[in-house]
Amino acid sequence: MDTPVNAAEPDKTVKANTVKPKTVKIVEVGPRDGLQNEKALIDTSTKRQFIEKLADAGLKFIEVTSFVSPKAVPQLADALELVRSLPPREGVHYSALVPNLKGLERALESGIREIAVFTAASNSFTQNNINMTIEESLAAFSPVVDRARREGLFVRGYISTAFYCPFEGKIEKEPVLAVCQRLLEMGVQELSIGDTIGQAVPDDVRATMAHLLQFLPVSQVAMHFHDTNGLAIENVMASLDLGISIFDSSAGGLGGCPYAPGASGNLSTDALVHFLHGQGIQTGVDEIKLAEASGLIRQVIQQTDGLVEDIGNLEYLGQVTYPPASTL
8 A cells, every 4th residue: 555645744755846747647537427417318338338439549547437326326327237348458447436335335346446435625515515524524435445445446536626616715725635635544546636616727726736746646646627717728737847647537528516516527538638649748549539439429418418308398398208218
């Protein structure tokens, strides 16, 4: 297990790096974060095809689903079936979000070997999202992380609202750092720092992350940007200047947080890869094959969204005839 950084003193050997990374790790979150808000259910076989096309494009780290309650997120009710249907690929890492011990049990049953837990740097956000304070969420996730590590799973931790919160406004650096350190101490191996509502500007990124990197190993830090104000790529640039080399993104820019008012789509994987290649930074991703994967899921969503809209119009007119669930 990685040794956590001493929380009492900054680690002077871990400093913001002015040399941009030559390679970048991309964590593709489209199959989970990108699809979880879609109104019409997308069938398991289409999700599997989407994930396989992402892997074909060269993406090696793909968050495929969440073992959350099917009642909470119906779109991801097929998590167990989906994970079991994915053929193993050399060098490809599939992961899933896990909200609690019950979810972890289902994850272990599926055979997945990487999971993620989630909290935030804002109490108002965690209370609106998972009905817990930050402290309560950390207490709830501690046994999940402990059991997962004992089972040999890789564990990632999401920290939402690390820059701005839709309920509290600007978030100071100290609470972000405190949450990060607690997660590392409990055994989390990678931290994803989230600009959940896409309000951060490059100066925010530089200020917060330069502070965090005095205490946190840069190799364990990832950035998760939303493109609400069109600044996601500029925020990536600011992160690269600090030596950060792990970024979350979603094919086609799909997704957003249902519990964060104002949160639009995630940083597009297509845009991220194109930008990085233009900077001479290697990703291992084929842009043409990536566009095929994004195009597939966009086409499916447009079709299903149109179906939902048609159903809504028919309901309004009192003439609805619901199609079979398999077509939704």
